[in-house]
Amino acid sequence: xxxxxxxxxxxxDSTTSAEQQAPHDVxxxxxxxxxxxxxxxVTARGELIDRASAPVEPDVGPESHYTALALMVTELxxxxxxHHNARVRGVGVGCEGLVNRGLELVSxxxxxxxxxxxxxxxxxxxxxxxxxxxxxxKVLALAEGWLGAAQGHREFxxxxxxxxxxxxxxxxxxxxxxxxxxxxxxxxxxVEPGGRRCRCGAQGCLDAExxxxxxxxxxxxxxxxxxxxxxxxxxxxxxxxxxxICNAFDLTMVVVGGTVASGFGxxxxxxxxxxxxxxxxxxxxxxxxxxxxxxxxxxPVLGAGAIGWRxxxxxxxxxxxxxxxxx
Amino acid sequence: xxxxxxxxxxxxDSTTSAEQQAPHDVxxxxxxxxxxxxxxxVTARGELIDRASAPVEPDVGPESHYTALALMVTELxxxxxxHHNARVRGVGVGCEGLVNRGLELVSxxxxxxxxxxxxxxxxxxxxxxxxxxxxxxKVLALAEGWLGAAQGHREFxxxxxxxxxxxxxxxxxxxxxxxxxxxxxxxxxxVEPGGRRCRCGAQGCLDAExxxxxxxxxxxxxxxxxxxxxxxxxxxxxxxxxxxICNAFDLTMVVVGGTVASGFGxxxxxxxxxxxxxxxxxxxxxxxxxxxxxxxxxxPVLGAGAIGWRxxxxxxxxxxxxxxxxx
Numbered sequence: 276x277x278x279x280x281x282x283x284x285x286x287x288d289s290t291t292s293a294e295q296q297a298p299h300d301v302x303x304x305x306x307x308x309x310x311x312x313x314x315x316x317v318t319a320r321g322e323l324i325d326r327a328s329a330p331v332e333p334d335v336g337p338e339s340h341y342t343a344l345a346l347m348v349t350e351l352x353x354x355x356x357x358h359h360n361a362r363v364r365g366v367g368v369g370c371e372g373l374v375n376r377g378l379e380l381v382s383x384x385x386x387x388x389x390x391x392x393x394x395x396x397x398x399x400x401x402x403x404x405x406x407x408x409x410x411x412x413k414v415l416a417l418a419e420g421w422l423g424a425a426q427g428h429r430e431f432x433x434x435x436x437x438x439x440x441x442x443x444x445x446x447x448x449x450x451x452x453x454x455x456x457x458x459x460x461x462x463x464x465x466v467e468p469g470g471r472r473c474r475c476g477a478q479g480c481l482d483a484e485x486x487x488x489x490x491x492x493x494x495x496x497x498x499x500x501x502x503x504x505x506x507x508x509x510x511x512x513x514x515x516x517x518x519x520i521c522n523a524f525d526l527t528m529v530v531v532g533g534t535v536a537s538g539f540g541x542x543x544x545x546x547x548x549x550x551x552x553x554x555x556x557x558x559x560x561x562x563x564x565x566x567x568x569x570x571x572x573x574x575p576v577l578g579a580g581a582i583g584w585r586x587x588x589x590x591x592x593x594x595x596x597x598x599x600x601x602x
Numbered sequence: 603x604x605x606x607x608x609x610x611x612x613x614x615d616s617t618t619s620a621e622q623q624a625p626h627d628v629x630x631x632x633x634x635x636x637x638x639x640x641x642x643x644v645t646a647r648g649e650l651i652d653r654a655s656a657p658v659e660p661d662v663g664p665e666s667h668y669t670a671l672a673l674m675v676t677e678l679x680x681x682x683x684x685h686h687n688a689r690v691r692g693v694g695v696g697c698e699g700l701v702n703r704g705l706e707l708v709s710x711x712x713x714x715x716x717x718x719x720x721x722x723x724x725x726x727x728x729x730x731x732x733x734x735x736x737x738x739x740k741v742l743a744l745a746e747g748w749l750g751a752a753q754g755h756r757e758f759x760x761x762x763x764x765x766x767x768x769x770x771x772x773x774x775x776x777x778x779x780x781x782x783x784x785x786x787x788x789x790x791x792x793v794e795p796g797g798r799r800c801r802c803g804a805q806g807c808l809d810a811e812x813x814x815x816x817x818x819x820x821x822x823x824x825x826x827x828x829x830x831x832x833x834x835x836x837x838x839x840x841x842x843x844x845x846x847i848c849n850a851f852d853l854t855m856v857v858v859g860g861t862v863a864s865g866f867g868x869x870x871x872x873x874x875x876x877x878x879x880x881x882x883x884x885x886x887x888x889x890x891x892x893x894x895x896x897x898x899x900x901x902p903v904l905g906a907g908a909i910g911w912r913x914x915x916x917x918x919x920x921x922x923x924x925x926x927x928x929x
Contacts, residue, residue: 373885430781442850446780453773453852454757455886463849465842465881468794476883477845515792518804522790523769523847525780554792556803558700559782 299324299361302583303351303402305344306575307370307394308411309385312344315573316355317367317580321422323573324359327351337388345401352402365590366398367583368408369415369575372441376456378408384439407586412441413450413459414578415532415568420445421581423569424530432520433568434461436513437533438487444524451524462486464516485512487535498535503542509535510543514550514565521551521560532568626651626688629910630678630729632671633902634697634721635738636712639671641678642900643688644907648749650900651686654678664715672728679729692917693725694910695735696742696902699768703783705735711766734913739768740777740786741905742859742895747772748908750896751857759847760895761788762860763840765814771851778851789813791843812839814862825862830869836862837870841877841892848878848887859895 301324306313312329329347331340348366355361371383378395398406408414416433419425425433429448435441442461444451451458462482463475470479471489483489485508487498494505501509513536517529529551536543547565555563570577628651633640639656656674658667675693682688698710705722725733735741743760746752752760756775762768769788771778778785789809790802797806798816810816812835814825821832828836840863844856856878863870874892882890897904 446778446785451773451778451851453886454854455852457884457886458773458850458852460849460852460884463884463887464846465793466795468842473883477881515795519791519846520850522787523785523850524778525782525785525787527781554804556800557784557787557790559780559784560790 299359300364301355301359301361302580302587303348303355303363303366303404304576304579304583305348305366305368305398305408306411306579307344307368307381307383307386308575309371309383312347313576314347314351315576315580316351316359316361316363317577317583319584321577321580323577323580324361325351325354326576327354331386335388337392340386340388341392341397345397348398348401363402363404365583365587366402366404366406366408367414367579367581367586368394368398368406369411369413369579369582370394370408372410372457374408374410374456376452378406405586405590407582408579409450409456409582410441410443411435411575411578413443414582415570415574416443416445416450416459416530416578417581417585418570418574418578419530419532419568420448422577423574424566425528428528430526431528431530432459432461432517432524432526433530433532434513434517435533436485436487436509436531436536440482440486440513440533442520444520444526446524461516461520464519466512466515481512481516485509490535499538501539506539506542507546509539510546511550513543514547515554517547517565518551518554518560518563521555521563522557525559527560527563529563529565530568531565532570532574537567537571626686627691628682628686628688629907629914630675630682630690630693630731631903631906631910632675632693632695632725632735633738633906634671634695634708634710634713635902636698636710639674640903641674642903642907643678643682643686643690644694644904644910646911648904648907650904650907651688652678652681653903654681658713662715664717664719667713667715668719668724672724675725675728690729690731692910692914693729693731693733693735694741694906694908694913695721695725695733696738696740696906696909697721697735699737699784701735701737701783703779705733732913732917734909735906736777736783736909737768737770738762738902738905740770741909742897742901743770743772743777743786743857743905744908744912745897745901745905746857746859746895747775749904750901751893752855755855757853758855758857759786759788759844759851759853760857760859761840761844761863763812763814763836763858763863764860767809767813767840767860769847771847771853773851788843788847791846793839793842808839808843812836817862826865828866833866833869834873836866837873838877840870841874842881844874844892845878845881845887845890848882848890849884852886854887854890856890856892857895858892859897859901864894864898
């Protein structure tokens with residue numbers, strides 16, 4: 276179970292006055308994925324009570340993109356107050372990489388107009404609310420631990436297999452950060468030494484062999500029209516990377532989401548589990564399981580909600596005065 | 603810099619009375635590696651002021667092995683008091699795997715008479731002192747951060763290439779533990795998919811391709827008599843695994859020790875760095891460096907001293923009342 280998200284917290288009626296929540300306290304949750312801006316209102320119990328979406332227009336400048344996002348956010352903020360009688364406690368954001376820690380500057384790979392775009396400052400200025408955010412895979416991991424397939428687990432990995440492959444790792448109930456916030460990046464495990472050249476420059480990375488973009492480059496067909504062999508191969512390679520992660524991070528649970536993985540379904544998940552069984556055989560990694568994300572297409576916005584709520588909680592309760600079982 | 607080992611602490615004259623150290627306060631440090639029992643007296647500044655060694659006799663039972671260790675420990679304890687006028691504050695142990703957390707039961711791979719041997723209890727009973735210990739690679743990482751090649755670094759990986767390959771990871775100044783204490787095990791990164799069968803059962807693990815035992819099986823010669831090609835290949839494979847670790851754990855520093863790595867020298871380290879450069883190319887892993895351990899053959903005993911001192915510090919100062927910059 277993830278600490279610092281509401282699922283790990285006392286229920287509202289047992290909280291201190293500083294943390295008291297109205298029944299309709301919400302976080303305004305935003306997912307930035309390069310194809311669209313998605314937003315929602317997420318309660319402290321993880322209910323998604325309203326949603327909004329705005330397309331990312333191609334070939335416009337950074338300010339036009341921001342204006343589209345700002346309009347949606349402003350509208351949803353009004354809807355929260357007027358339609359749901361809700362108090363918006365903060366803003367949570369999940370953003371495609373690269374993202375520096377704290378979301379001060381973002382450069383989403385597939386939203387090329389934003390390069391070092393000062394997203395946190397702009398959203399804080401717009402809403403007057405505290406803004407918390409992180410990489411999309413990391414916030415999804417928070418949501419899977421709070422509400423999804425990893426509920427009740429303190430150690431697990433999340434891998435998202437979509438156009439690109441990303442990942443995040445939870446150890447001891449919290450996200451593993453690393454020196455610059457990128458720990459858990461699974462897409463650059465080398466699964467085929469000497470294989471395809473990756474966008475990072477190395478050869479045979481998982482992202483270069485099994486992502487949606489890689490599958491389209493390899494097969495010349497959309498990844499939504501895979502052959503049986505491609506579904507199997509993709510599963511096998513994800514399973515191999517998952518095994519290395521389990522061996523090196525001392526884990527036994529891997530939650531896999533993303534459009535490619537969910538589209539390939541049982542064939543993918545079966546092949547991934549077989550590869551994981553073959554390659555994770557240490558005393559502590561044997562029996563590791565791959566399990567599909569349970570949050571489906573609501574995962575990214577719920578993830579943004581999870582990091583928003585985590586931030587709100589932390590800001591009302593200084594880290595050093597937490598009870599011993601919370602971090 | 604590692605917190606909770608003496609290097610990160612105030613000097614003795616500024617400590618509180620509970621932590622006051624005589625000039626010759628020491629930890630009795632023990633390294634259990636399956637070939638010999640090594641011990642030493644380690645001061646709070648990391649000086650090794652005395653040493654002892656006892657061979658591990660082949661084909662004797664668990665109690666005979668323990669008796670040899672106990673004799674050496676008792677003698678060194680006496681030497682500390684009588685010869686060095688030192689107060690022994692605790693016992694620190696670095697032990698070949700498998701080791702459960704807290705060292706309660708140990709099963710060192712190459713000391714086959716000990717299977718679930720209750721090492722911590724026996725040493726505590728023998729010495730009347732608190733006993734702290736962990737896997738050999740993990741305690742070496744503490745020592746490299748305290749006194750060696752990673753001094754001043756809060757994030758790094760240690761890989762030991764000896765008969766077997768092990769590893770440990772330091773993030774945010776402390777050892778990464780994982781669910782059961784084995785996080786950082788680098789030996790089972792798969793560097794040659796479909797390659798040699800590993801003792802763990804998987805194929806192509808780093809340990810099955812590049813450890814001393816693997817090299818002897820592949821070449822039919824002692825690993826101390828390598829060809830140029832074997833030194834290069836071993837370096838390349840260690841560099842590939844190191845790159846995956848840097849990519850997945852968000853690291854830029856890898857300290858490599860162990861008899862095989864040090865024996866192969868510059869040829870090994872050059873090939874490892876070339877492979878690391880080829881495969882670690884993400885914004886945060888680019889420029890990662892492989893550097894030789896600086897502690898050489900004193901590393902294991904200094905590591906045992908480091909974990910001993912960390913334990914002594916933590917036991918006089920409850921974790922929750924630590925100052926904010928220590929963990």
